[in-house]
Each structure stands twice: as structure tokens, then as C-alpha cells.
Amino acid sequence: MLGLPGDREDKDIQTTRRVIALKPSICRIYPSLVIKDTPMEEMLSKGIYKPYSLEQAVDISKKVYGMLSANGIQVIRIGLQPTEEINHGGDIIEGPFHPAFRELVEGSIYCDIINEQVKFHGLCEEVWINPKDISKLYANKKQYFNQLLKELEIKKLKVVQSDEVERNMLGFKGLEAVYKVKVNEYLERKYRI
Known part of the structure; x- marks a missing residue:
């Protein structure tokens, strides 16, 4: 607790x-x-x-x-x-x-991943997500997603739902590359003891 x-x-x-x-x-x-x-x-x-x-x-x-x-x-x-x-x-x-407290936590994590990727790779053209995970990204009426846009100083970020993206993963289409980030790999990199 x-x-x-x-x-x-x-x-x-x-x-x-x-x-x-x-x-x-x-x-x-x-x-x-x-x-x-x-x-x-x-x-x-x-x-x-x-x-x-x-x-x-x-x-x-x-x-x-x-x-x-x-x-x-x-x-x-x-x-x-x-x-x-x-x-x-x-x-x-x-x-x-x-x-839906868990969804708030997971939504915040998804937005942290996007934020990290944009800071590392630059602004991406599209973010891809499995349709079954979209509620996490848009948790609480897009609260964390809208905060992310504000922090990145952008008005819009194209989010594409695709069954080709695994659950608990985000795909990114940048100006020069396409890449994916698994949520568990992000968590391991950030929090492993």
C-alpha cells in the first residue's frame, strides 16, 4: 500500500x-x-x-x-x-x-515512452498502437496524451491503430526510420535493479 x-x-x-x-x-x-x-x-x-x-x-x-x-x-x-x-x-x-487507476498508470507510461522517443529520435510522423491498447494511451479523456503534446509543444500527433503492432508495444514512424518499443523493455531499461 x-x-x-x-x-x-x-x-x-x-x-x-x-x-x-x-x-x-x-x-x-x-x-x-x-x-x-x-x-x-x-x-x-x-x-x-x-x-x-x-x-x-x-x-x-x-x-x-x-x-x-x-x-x-x-x-x-x-x-x-x-x-x-x-x-x-x-x-x-x-x-x-x-x-480505472491501472489504466492511468499504464497511460502515463505509454506517454513517457513517446516523450523519450521524440527526445531521442526527434519528432515522429506517426505513433502506432494495437487497438486493444488505445484506451491506455488515451486514458482519462486523453489527460496524459494532451499533457505530452503540450510538453512537446506540438498541436497534433498522428496515432494509428494497427493489429500489426503487438500488445504492450508502440511503433514509431520517423522521418528516417521505423522502429518499435516494447513497454516491458522500456521498463527494464529504466527500472531494473
Whole structure:
């Protein structure tokens, strides 16, 4: 669980390093939420505890997911499964809840890959993606994709959906070359311990 009382990003990352050292085969990532009628709600009301914002939780979860995946640990869930109680308008008082939290994390990773490739190879003419992964790239009403365009100072980037691109991979058509980047290879390069 990320963002528990007393935790900070560096502590969450250190905990992830310890988890990796244990060599589990699977792992789950749950950002902490303040739920009604719990000690954390009391801590929140007293000003002792403040949960991560959604953006902070996505950013930290992305790093933790990257570290776990890069070290051969399958992440089987990111974020709590929405229920009647665990949902907006339910028992959540505060915290980084989103019904598609994993998709936010993965969408942020996809945009990081595009950003890295553009910085390394220059602006590409097209980005190719498997149609089953387009929701990741366009997660949360294109939030991360639009932030990427703003950061790159471009108005438009052509995205082509193609079944010829494997799942969890992005293809790039540049001015001089065509190349592909697998998400797991990017994560291994960036986060392997």
C-alpha cells in the first residue's frame, strides 16, 4: 500500500526495493484511501494525515509498477476494484481513487515512452498502437496524451491503430526510420535493479 500514514515517495520506493528482494511472483499496488469510520479518517480530520493526490499516486505507482515489472514480478492489480462502497459517492472520504487507476498508470507510461522517443529520435510522423491498447494511451479523456503534446509543444500527433503492432508495444514512424518499443523493455531499461 502506497501513501500510508508516515510514508513518502522515497519510503514507498524503498519498500518496493525490499519487496523485490523477497522475489515474489506476483504483487498488487494499492494507493491508500481514507475510508469512512476508520482510524485514517480520524487522522485526516485531525490534520495528522493527508493521502496522496491522484497525480502523486499515479506517478509513484508508475515507478513502483515499473520496478516490479522490470524485475520479473507480475503486477496483478493496481488500485482498488470499485464496489458500491469503494467508489465516488460511497465510503471514500479522500484519496487517489479512480475506477480505472491501472489504466492511468499504464497511460502515463505509454506517454513517457513517446516523450523519450521524440527526445531521442526527434519528432515522429506517426505513433502506432494495437487497438486493444488505445484506451491506455488515451486514458482519462486523453489527460496524459494532451499533457505530452503540450510538453512537446506540438498541436497534433498522428496515432494509428494497427493489429500489426503487438500488445504492450508502440511503433514509431520517423522521418528516417521505423522502429518499435516494447513497454516491458522500456521498463527494464529504466527500472531494473
